[in-house]
Amino acid sequence: MTKTDEVKIYLELSDEVEQLLNENQITIKNLLQTQGIEVSETYGSLPYQPEPGVEEKGGIVPIIIASSALVLSSGFAISQVLNEINDRPYLVEIEELEELRDEKGNVIFDDQGNPYLKSSKKPVLIEPTQKNIEREMEINLSETKGIVIKVTQTEKQK
Numbered sequence: 001m002t003k004t005d006e007v008k009i010y011l012e013l014s015d016e017v018e019q020l021l022n023e024n025q026i027t028i029k030n031l032l033q034t035q036g037i038e039v040s041e042t043y044g045s046l047p048y049q050p051e052p053g054v055e056e057k058g059g060i061v062p063i064i065i066a067s068s069a070l071v072l073s074s075g076f077a078i079s080q081v082l083n084e085i086n087d088r089p090y091l092v093e094i095e096e097l098e099e100l101r102d103e104k105g106n107v108i109f110d111d112q113g114n115p116y117l118k119s120s121k122k123p124v125l126i127e128p129t130q131k132n133i134e135r136e137m138e139i140n141l142s143e144t145k146g147i148v149i150k151v152t153q154t155e156k157q158k
Contacts, residue, residue: 007147009071010046011062014152017082024085028062028078035077039066047146075137075149082135082153095121 011028013021021027029041042063066074100108100116108116138150 005067006065007068009064010148012150016153017151031081039064075139079137093121094124
């Protein structure tokens with residue numbers, strides 16, 4: 001990729017998408033690289049003021065620097081990975097207190113009559129629930145606003 005072929009692609013991500021990426025410890029750069037798209041990543045302000053009534057999230061957004069030919073494939077790759085993350089089961093560890101028992105199965109008590117307790121951790125695989133998720137991706141190409149990929153995700157009520 002030559003410097004003249006590089007473009008800045010501003011990513012305007014909804015709070016839900018940002019939270020999903022953060023919870024899974026995924027950066028946009030890593031997300032795209034796993035899809036074979038080479039980019040560099042930085043952060044900055046959107047090249048325009050948000051629409052009236054749209055709350056600005058501190059003004060800082062991810063910016064990827066990539067070949068101009070990768071604008072559409074970058075947006076598509078982000079959407080595909082978000083689908084995979086939403087459908088992936090996850091492992092949680094549940095900690096429970098259990099009463100200590102002797103070899104006969106009787107509960108062991110201390111001098112005050114309280115049972116001795118031990119902590120045990122059990123891994124549990126949680127399957128994702130079927131959610132009705134609506135994801136929208138909008139790519140804006142403008143001489144004044146630059147290239148902006150806007151990704152929003154909302155869970156619709158059934």
